[in-house]
Structures are given as structure tokens and as C-alpha cells.
Amino acid sequence: MHRFDITTPIEVKSLDELDAREVALVEAALQATLRAYSPYSHFSVGAAIRLSDDTIVAGSNQENVAYPSGMCAERTAAYYAHSRHPEARFVAIAVAARDSQGRQPDEPITPCGACRQALLQYELLAGAPVKVYMAGRQEIWMAPSIESLLPLCFKDF
Numbered sequence: 001m002h003r004f005d006i007t008t009p010i011e012v013k014s015l016d017e018l019d020a021r022e023v024a025l026v027e028a029a030l031q032a033t034l035r036a037y038s039p040y041s042h043f044s045v046g047a048a049i050r051l052s053d054d055t056i057v058a059g060s061n062q063e064n065v066a067y068p069s070g071m072c073a074e075r076t077a078a079y080y081a082h083s084r085h086p087e088a089r090f091v092a093i094a095v096a097a098r099d100s101q102g103r104q105p106d107e108p109i110t111p112c113g114a115c116r117q118a119l120l121q122y123e124l125l126a127g128a129p130v131k132v133y134m135a136g137r138q139e140i141w142m143a144p145s146i147e148s149l150l151p152l153c154f155k156d157f
Contacts, residue, residue, distance in 0.1 A: 006151040006152070008143065008148050008149060008151070009143070009144060009148060010141050010142065010143055011141070011142040011143075012139050012140070012141055012142075013139065013140050013142065014138070014139055014140070015135075015140060018140065021050070022092075022133065024056065025048050025050050025056060025092055025093075025094040025133060026048075026094045026096065026133055026135050026140060028046075028048035028056045028058050028094065029046045029047055029048040029058065029073075029094035029095055029096040029133075029135060030046060030096040030098075030104070030135065031046065031058065032046025032047060032048060032058035032059060032060045032073065032077070032096075033045060033046035033060060033073075033096055033097060033098045034046075034060075034098075035058075035060045036060035036061045036062070036073065036098075037060070037061070037062045037063055038061055038063050039063060040063050040065070040067070041061075041063060042099065042100035043061075043097060043098075043099060043100075044060065044061065044097060044098045044099075045060060045061040045072065045073040045074075045095065045096070045097045045109065046058060046059070046060045046073050046095070046096050046097070047059050047060070047072075047073040047074040047076070047077040047078075047093060047094065047095050047096075047111075048077065048093065048094045049077050049078060049081045049090055049091075049092070049093045050090075050091045050092045050093075051081060051085055051088035051089065051090060051091060052088045052089040052090075052091055052126070053085070053088045055085060055088065057077055057080055057081035057084065057085070058077055059073050059074070059075075059076030059077030059078070059079075059080055059081075060073045060076060061073045061076070062076060072111070072112060072114070072115050073095065074093065074095060074111045074112075074115035074118070074119060075114070075115055075118050075119075077093070078090070078093075078115075078118060078119055078122055082122060089122075089125065089126035089127070089128070090119075090122045090123065090125075090126050090130045091126070091128075091130065091131070092130060092131040092132070092133065093111075093119065093130060093131075093132055093133070093146075094132075094133035094134075094135060095108075095109060095110070095111055095132070095133070095134050095135065096109070096135040097109045097135075103137070104135070104136060104137040105136055105137065106136055106137050106138060107136045108134035108135055108136035108139065108140065108141045109134060109135075109136070110134050110141075110149065111132070111134075111149065113150075116146060116149050116150040116153075117150065117153070117154065119146045120146045120147060120150055120153055120155070122146075123145060123146040123147060124155065129144055129145035129146075129147070129148075130145060130146050131143070131144060131145065132144075132145070132146060132148075132149060
């Protein structure tokens with residue numbers, strides 16, 4: 001028998017401990033939550049992606065009564081970013097959320113599995129790790145890459 005363990009390195013910081021570029025990315029994700037269309041879940045998610053040319057592109061979740069026809073914030077941002085800036089590479093992504101009362105959750109939210117797989121494509125395209133910032137009310141969780149959040153990922157066939 002053989003065994004191996006999978007670990008995910010997560011760095012935890014407060015917003016005050018981030019540099020100005022990191023704060024701008026997290027704030028863009030938080031602002032994007034205000035543009036979410038979430039009449040069913042009442043959970044507004046925003047994502048912001050920093051591209052290699054330093055452009056920040058944001059997206060928000062968009063729900064639809066014909067579930068699962070809606071789209072998560074991370075994929076909304078990713079697909080828009082690449083369609084508008086196909087020559088740029090993803091450098092980092094931030095994700096934030098608000099509930100129906102406009103409050104951020106205490107604990108950071110993480111991208112769902114489908115978003116992790118979709119974002120992995122852009123990390124592979126970039127040829128370098130895409131840093132992930134997951135924002136909560138009190139702290140920011142930072143992962144070194146999309147792949148680090150998707151152990152045993154599907155990369156090729």
C-alpha cells in the first residue's frame with residue numbers, strides 16, 4: 001500500500017497587512033458584489049482578476065430561475081477578462097461576498113469546484129501561478145495558485 005497526503009498552503013492576513021495593489025484587487029472584488037444578480041440565493045459574490053498588463057477586471061454572480069443557467073462571479077470575471085484581453089495573462093484573483101443585508105461573511109469564501117477547474121485553464125495559459133485572495137470580514141486567505149486549491153486537478157487528456 002502507498003499513501004500520500006495533500007495539503008493546501010493558505011496564508012492568513014488582515015486587509016491592513018496587504019500592499020496597495022493587493023488591497024485594490026480585494027476592494028474591486030468587494031465592489032463587484034454590489035453588481036451581483038442574486039434574487040434566489042441572496043448571496044452576492046464578486047471576483048476581480050489582475051491581468052499581466054495590470055488591468056483589473058471584475059465580475060459578479062448572475063443567477064437565473066432556470067438553475068443552473070446562472071454563472072458564478074469567478075467565471076463571469078474570467079470569461080470576460082480573457083474575451084476582452086486575450087493577450088494578457090491572469091496574475092491574481094480576489095473573491096468576496098455579501099449577504100442579503102450587505103454584510104461580508106466572517107470567514108472568507110472560496111471558489112466552487114467548477115470555478116477552480118475553469119480558472120485552472122487560465123493559470124495553465126499564463127504559465128505561472130495565479131495567486132488567490134479570498135476575503136472575509138476580518139481576514140484574507142491567500143493561496144499561492146489555483147492549482148493549490150484543486151488537488152489532483154484535471155489538466156490534460
